[in-house]
Amino acid sequence: MEPVDVRVEVLRPGRTIELVEARLTAGGRTIVIARAWLAQRTDTAAIADSAFPRLPEPSSMPVEDLAVVWPGAFVASLGARRRQAEPGRAVAWLSTDVPLLEGEPVSATAAALGLVDTTNGTTPRLPPDRVAFPNLDLTVHLFREPIGGPVGYDVSVSFGPDGAGLTQAVLHDAEGPFGTSAQTLTLRQR
Structure with a gap:
């Protein structure tokens, strides 16, 4: 294992939705880029459901x-x-x-x-x-x-x-x- 560097940046700021990016670099080379859309959570428990069948x-x-x-x-x-x-x-x-x-x-x-x-x-x-x-x-x-x-x-x-x-x-x-x-x-x- 070699040392790595992680840089996190907000690409699109927002009050209810924002886009965040993390870059992992090793030896000066970007090896992983991860992006996540972060959305404000609200209470939808009363309608929560899925059509996907459950696994055994x-x-x-x-x-x-x-x-x-x-x-x-x-x-x-x-x-x-x-x-x-x-x-x-x-x-x-x-x-x-x-x-x-x-x-x-x-x-x-x-x-x-x-x-x-x-x-x-x-x-x-x-x-x-x-x-x-x-x-x-x-x-x-x-x-x-x-x-x-x-x-x-x-x-x-x-x-x-x-x-x-x-x-x-x-x-x-x-x-x-x-x-x-x-x-x-x-x-x-x-």
Whole structure:
């Protein structure tokens, strides 16, 4: 690990909506750009609902060792339960005991977002030794804040005919769906 620099800037200030950007740089090179629209919260509990179906309880799904397919300490730290309907289509629950920032408290939202990038590898359409499919981006939309604990995914992966793909997921916690994610993929046959 090398030292990194984080710069946060308000790109569009506002009383009810603002756009904030964070840039992570290492060695003078920007390696991550994160943008978030921050909106004023209001009480809509009386109309809160979602048409997304709930996932099965984690305990009803088989334990999966994702490290069999994917190398690395991060993947090895994951606890996973997964049910795959077909290549590129699965439901899963993931968790980790490794804190997002060692010795620092983080919100349930930050902890959930720390896991969301794994949706792309949760249900590959083809084995990674046949095709690489790194994501170019990650977009997350939340309609409520997660409560913490394992993060559930209802994941679909699509490969197009010209080197592009898409991973989409509905995100869940123990109370049900809380948002969606999408990742643009670049496909590279091996």
